[in-house]
Amino acid sequence: MKILVPVKRVVDYNVKVRVKPDQSGVDIANVKMSMNPFCEIAVEEAVRLKEKGLASEIVAVSAGVAQCQETLRNAMAIGADRGILIESDAELQPLAVAKLLKAVVEREQPRLVILGKQAIDDDANQTGQMLAALLGWGQATFASKVELTADTVTVTREVDGGLETVALKLPAIVTTDLRLNEPRYATLPNIMKAKKKPLDTVKPADLGVDVTPRLTTLKVEEPPKRQGGVKVPDVATLIEKLKNEAKVI
């Protein structure tokens, strides 16, 4: 069984981003970039399925600038067998990425696509769902456990207030939550071997996809500075403040 794992290159989670002076976005020039942590979990899950003998090939795919090759090499160092870069300097919104991935899915014919539930840059949480809709496949989002057989996948999902278990027929889409697994460190020999694994590059036009943004960003602002806290003398005051000042109860 072939598994496709889309991976996104994002600002590293340790970086404190700064909003650009013109409020058009955050400044990502010269900051450290890495693989989106949820995508790492997706790669790890695919590799575990392969190690259990349930998958035969893992294809990592990334859409974005040329440097996404590093992200793909990283996925291959963790255990993906080959990589596909959909190279584009344009702003790629979730719908465009879902369309690109749909085209790749049609070419590659995987039985399972595992994505991160969201990317830590825009936190959109849309691509997996959109891809499932475009393909007409079943989807199991926010997975914390994945059990695969030859033609079904059973997924435990983290939902508000508990866990939900769903069974899907393949082909299907799974998106990963934080607790699905703990990604391994790529071993140094595997980092060196990753360089020799195949990496193909295609352009959105080759896939017949129009990636023109459908959404316009009006402005990006810093979150409001947190106000200092206050100590309250007793529960009564707390309730009074929650009621009348914060107006939350």
Added chain:
Amino acid sequence: MSSYHAPTKEYRLLLETVAPIAELAKLPHFSEATTDTVYAILEESAKFAHEVLDPLNATGDRSGARFDAAQHAVTTPEGFRAAYEAYREMGGAALPVPTEFGGLGMPRTVVTLTDEMMHSANLSFGLMPLLTQGAIEALLLAGSDELKATYVAKMASGEWGGTMNLTEPQAGSDLALVKARAEPQPDGSYRIFGTKIFITFGEHDFTENIVHLVLARLPDAPEGVKGISLFVVPKFLVQPDGSLGARNDVQCVSIEHKLGIHASPTCVMQYGDAGGAVGFVVGEVNRGLEYMFVMMNLARFGVGLQGVALAERAYQHAVAYARERVQSRDVGAPKNPSVPIIRHPDVRRMLLRMRAQTEAARALAMATACALDLAQAHPDAEVRRAQQAFAELMIPIHKGWATEMAQDVTYQGVQVHGGMGFIEETGAAQYYRDARITTIYEGTTAIQANDLIGRKMAREGGVTANALIGTMRAFVTELAPSTHPHLIVAARRLREGIDAAERAVAFNLAHFNQDIRACFAGSVPMVKLFGIVCGGWQLARVGLAAERRLAAGDPDREFLEAKLATLRFYVDTMLPEAIAAADVVVNGAEGTMALAESAF
């Protein structure tokens, strides 16, 4: 408490300037070390240091390694064993080992950076891989094919650890006094007897076997340094099929209570109490010290790097605190409320003093590492010879200076924290305590200094030292056309520093034969002088590259401008110390020796 983030951007800049990795990768020997692979290795190692090693540093310091006298067993602090297991799985131990012995064959230039991260995050932990690397090096240098086949691959895979057993109670700096005995056996092996002290990771719970490299004397060996041989003594004997056999007659009999590196067990090792530990000679008998000195080059290099690593860690920690701690008003705006202490000029001075010395020592280490790689792998014999000579001159300078500078940097790190610096909870004190050993083991600063002014300068008539002075002068000429104010000042200050170094070398060469005590009185100042000047030279190489990138429109202005600002601080405040050190070399001997021994 801050957490450690490896300065990988800085590393990349060094790999593109003073230690050009792209050039090394052109040599067939290092063809795997392409820039993208190397950067990926650095990023993964950085993640490992941040996520696995750093969180164990303070806890390891508090609990320390423990010794069970009944079992002669050492338990490392909680979490260390698992961290080692993860390190082993990652293939960390294999990185510098040649591919034909199961390693990854990465150049020293790369290993320097991965080692720095490991030592920054957790010095105690880092010692075990460092010593294992040293033991592998010794076996590769002089071991028979059989010894290599038996031990090297297992050590490169991290399954077995290695140690270096030189020191005895009466033999520390002066290894000629080694007394451990080796008695030849009919089967060609030896029985080893004696006590070794201060053996780092002599016993531990990381690996199933420990490969001890031990200096000892044959019964008929000549006195002094020419009568010492090197032996392999495994904790468990190895069967012909590679599996582990009988427990050898070597025991850890106690571990030391120390000022720092608490998680690293420092062991007293007893050999031969039950009939003799089985040992195998490495190379030829009576040449042990000679092999050890070749290997020691790398070990000394590694300890110098620990200086850089702790300095980096202390700096990161101090900056984080200085941004947070609010105290006193800004002298320039006294009406406003109190400010974060980073705004006070003196705190700035301390932080920059930390940062500038760290960056200079790192750049010098990288230039040295690159020379070691070229000395090994360059096709042109003359290039190999020149690079080897340069590296050999640099190693005592780097070891001596980087570890002494780490004392200053970790000291400033405590000072930036004020009273909290003295309180263990903050963490700054640990770096200060841990740093203290680095000027002592693998040869004290004085021993480095003796090596520098003796073997590396006077004995060869100053050829390499004067060639270095020539190279630095040529570089200053290269700086001359620059119109950047910081580079103009750097050129002038460096020229003064190089003049000072030249005076000091001339003094050494003129007096070494007539008045050797006068030379040795100024040996440690000579290390300082060369450390600061050569560090400044490397920092200026980086600065010049930064200026060129800025001129070419590189958008990463903040980072590149910081290189030039740091260089400016360094040349203005550190180079005067070099000039003063030269003055001590040339004029300090009389005063140093004036007081009679009996008057102390």
